[in-house]
Amino acid sequence: MKTKKFIPYIFIAPAFSIFLIFIIYPGILGFIVSMYKTSYSFGPSTFVGFNNYFSVFKSPNFLEALGRTFLFSALEIPTIYFISLGLALLMTSPSVKAKSVLRVFFFLPSVLSGVITALIWDWMLNYDFGFINNLFTILGLKNIPFLLNPTYAFISLALIMSWAASGFFMVIFIAGIQSIPVELYEAAEIDGATTFKKFSSITLPMLRPTSILVVILSTIQSMQLFDIPFVLTGGGPGESTTFAVEKVYNTAFINLNMGLASSMSFVLFLIFLAIGLLQFKISREGQFWA
């Protein structure tokens, strides 16, 4: 009887150990580092308590990067949502042929690494070497500074991220759509419901749990954005595509201020945690996770 009590713990032990070693332990170390003013030349660090945290909130650069991250998320999340939902509807529609091929085609970008995605889009959008601008030159059109104008760069990045992520969320939506009972559509058809009516009254409400999952996952993804802008734009032009995580990276590895970077990481962690909890709370209130 006693042995049985331990069995669940034995099963979760491997996963818990990994979580402890790779998440909790570095997290604690990071928190300790955030209490120190680290030397530029890797010399002895000075304990400064929460001073680094005050510096984070006094740093206009970090707050700007944070604001930019929120703005980017506000632009990217609805884009991802509607594109992936649209693709999922297409891929489950009886009138579309060669669905398997198309699914692979749309899903492919989400298996590419961020660096590869950034390089592909650099070849596409570069002002002098890019495929699109070379096409414009051949057609006698003016080149577009996709990555040189702050606004264009920001929008380009949001679209690239949506391109990269939508395939993955499409698969989640497809699973959601396929789990809706067919009887509901059959009953609606008998009642004479139009395609739009069936979508708005059956598909969309029944997809609410999936939608919440997609919104939560895409929020986390867009808040943690780093690799694609880092490689594609280097955070520029100026700082127009420097997001919060890149700011942490620059503080740690360019300015070599590990203490301040660690405190920035903790501030970001708390913000992301609050957003995540809020989203879970909203989803629970709607009883969709019960």
Add this chain to the structure above:
Amino acid sequence: MKKVFVILTLLLISVMTISFAQQITLTFAYFTDGPDLPVIKSLISQYEQLHSDVKINLLNIPYSDYAQKLSTMIQGGTPPDIARAGDIIPYQDVALNIAPYIPSYTGESVENWVQNHSGFTSMEYWYKERGEILGIPWDVGAHALFYNKDEFAKAGITAPSTIPWTWNQWEDAMNKIVSSEAAKYALTYEKTSYRWSNLLYQAGGQIWNDKDQCVINNAEGVHALSFFVSLFKNNLIPESVWVGNTPAFSYFQNGLAAMFYSGTWMIPELMQKGSVNFNWGVMPLPVDKVNAVMTGPKVILGFKSTKYPQQVADFMLWLTSKPILTEWCQKLGAIPANHALLEKGVDYGNPELNSVMEIILKDLNEGTKPSGNWPANFERDWIVGNTAIITQTYYPRLVQDIVNAISGTMTPQQALNDVSKYFNEQMASLKSSSK
């Protein structure tokens, strides 16, 4: 027979065990600077043959990740034994002082060795400040202006080889290249604050004065930045390099830009067959008020944490010794960071490379002669003291503000005012924390 075989096998195993047990491994963190990987590998195997008790584990890290990887290794308490570095300053508190090992290896006193080996300020500074040798200058990088001979011929321009162009002559040539459609752009200029600073010093400017105040926003600084910005505005330099993230070399390599403002480290790359499909040359850096050519050695340093300080120091001293340094420079077209070798000159064994190096070394010689506050301003800004620490730590702000001036969101004066304000704030913070 069987017994003999067993005994011989046991003997072999024990000999191998003893020799492996005696062999030590030194980890050498390295970044490639052009196609130099085969050369360093061959030097390492040479060293391993000479010292069978030492194995060098070369850790080749891409330059773009180098600072981050090395700093993570140091912060994590597992630095390498030896590293190639661009500067000593970031590693001053963790670098191994090799001064005690110099007399036994070289047979010279430390003072003599410092004097004979190199006149480069960084090493002399640390020896004077702390009585320590924290790193040995290895080879020298100097800024250089490369040009596409075919496109120059098409534009009807002759590049200077001895007397440098003035900025005005340079700009005229740039306009001629673009208007004659010899190339889409006249110049491609690497996106680093260090590279831009060469214009600052040529204009007679400086980042810091001798009272530790950032004065980059004075008239000379604004003149340098205004000139630079005007080259973008007139479409002589591609914006993609500075405002975007496109490597400057790709424009030169593809014939889209007729000139390339970079440094001597690009020579091995350009010398490689197939790297560029045109004839290229080098010219002296254009001058404004001052003939200034920025130069700096790459250093090799050891880490205090090594278990084998003697072997680390021996390897560093061997690698930077005259015969090995000569071999390194001959194979790579590099400039030795060694007084005697610099004065004697290196025969690169290749007429084309010899002629290129002749122009560069002459330009370097002329461009490092004192004139006004040059090169004291450069040393203060980038090499020694708190001023250099601030510049080297917070240079991204300078790059960012140069980009702001190029993209028109700030005037050159506003951009440099912002840099000055930020650098002065950081200096005040550094001084208050070190009190």
